[in-house]
Amino acid sequence: MPHFTSYDGTQLAYRVLDDSRDGKPPLVCLAGGPARDAAYLGDLGGLSAFRPLVVPDARGTGGSPPADDLGAYAFPRQADDVEALRAHLGLDRFALLAHDAATATAQAYAATYRDRLTHLVLLNPGSRLQGELPDDARQIFESRAAEADWWEDAYVAVQLLAHATDLDEIRGLLLRAAPLAYGRWDPPQQEHAAAEGEQLNPVPRAAFWQGVTEETRLALLGRLRAARVPVLVVTGDLDGVTGLRTGEAVAASFPHARLRPLHGVGHYPWVDEPEMLRPLVEDFLTDTLEL
Template identity: 45%
Template structure:
């Protein structure tokens, strides 16, 4: 684990994993330490993954002002890390809520990106819906033995006003977030509470209102290529929502991974790695 000091004096942690050109990977969920990303399905065999813990999560210090954990203000931490690493330009990957952060970074610092990879990204930062057609996605999995319990839990999670209120229902809901509810998925989901900092989760979008016109204008002029990777059975974003978001970017590859949920590197590591590395290699 390595550390750097961000713009406001907060000590932030990151680790590097793998070999090859650097790929800066922003975790999401939101408020979950980067450990849940693992090695991104073996992508570390092709890229040096730079995996920062968002402020207040994992080994990163909790800031004195929790308002600095809001997604738009986290852009400054990403820029501070880029400077610390001495990279003039970066390949940037964002997952889930980290996808929202990656889009805001791209809008603020387009000249610092060689590529942008959005893996099942939250679309909250750009004011787009993430759940278009979600009921059909849920209904398509009705034959699963866990389905009834997960649907009930899903209603509780979506009705909750805070992450803490949703927490008691999360594990029962989690099968809907994976393409396969196997031993690896259950272990990954069970690790969530220990990896998640609820104060960061609660403040990630609190008080944030996107300037959608300006953001969409900036993203519409983004000079680097974008990979937008969705999971076929993901709920947030659905493949339908991801397809709508693709129109934000002038040079975009939209990929829907068959049978994948919110964590496509777990559902089919080979397909995920081939798709992302193929894109990055073409960019390089």
């Protein structure tokens, strides 16, 4: 696995997935969680056949070492790691994709290094950075009560997760609650969910918002309003984790953003509907005019 040297001398790991063979520029892809091993992204539903995917392991995940300073796990500092990766790859400008919590890192990067981005793709974002916590994810989950026999057990697991502290217990509860994150609960979804427990990294996760003050949050949002990068925000209408309205709040933070809700899709669109997600991202990266 290749490594790059970040701003503080730490060697961080990354993977390159490339089945494209046509010389297109890479797409840097950030895993969420926060602090979940990037393996859960897979090849993002076959996007690696379209262009190379560069997938870094955030500090304390995958092949990257833990941080000595807990503040290095905070998403604005992780944006500095992304900038070090860009320099290592020798890219003047590049396209960036992020999922879930990593969309906060990507937004911090866009706010701080906005001239380095050609395109920004935000999959199933939360909106804590925007200061909004819509409750429609819960409503989506509850609306599926009559849909399948998994619902009641998932509901109980969600309630228990709020008070669980033992890591093994949390892993078991996450698996029981997992169906709420997918558009359906078929073998591909079950296989994807089964890996989550071993991909968790509790310390980096807990420190993701470490030291991020209200002043910092507002400053980042203010700079996003001047970011001219074209942005694609993707949500799923069956996403019981972050919901739909968070995507609306995130898209509204940028002057040039398009919002695309996907039907029948949960929190992992490349698992639920790869044939829907892949052309959407491909077309955006190919056809969007740089601003």
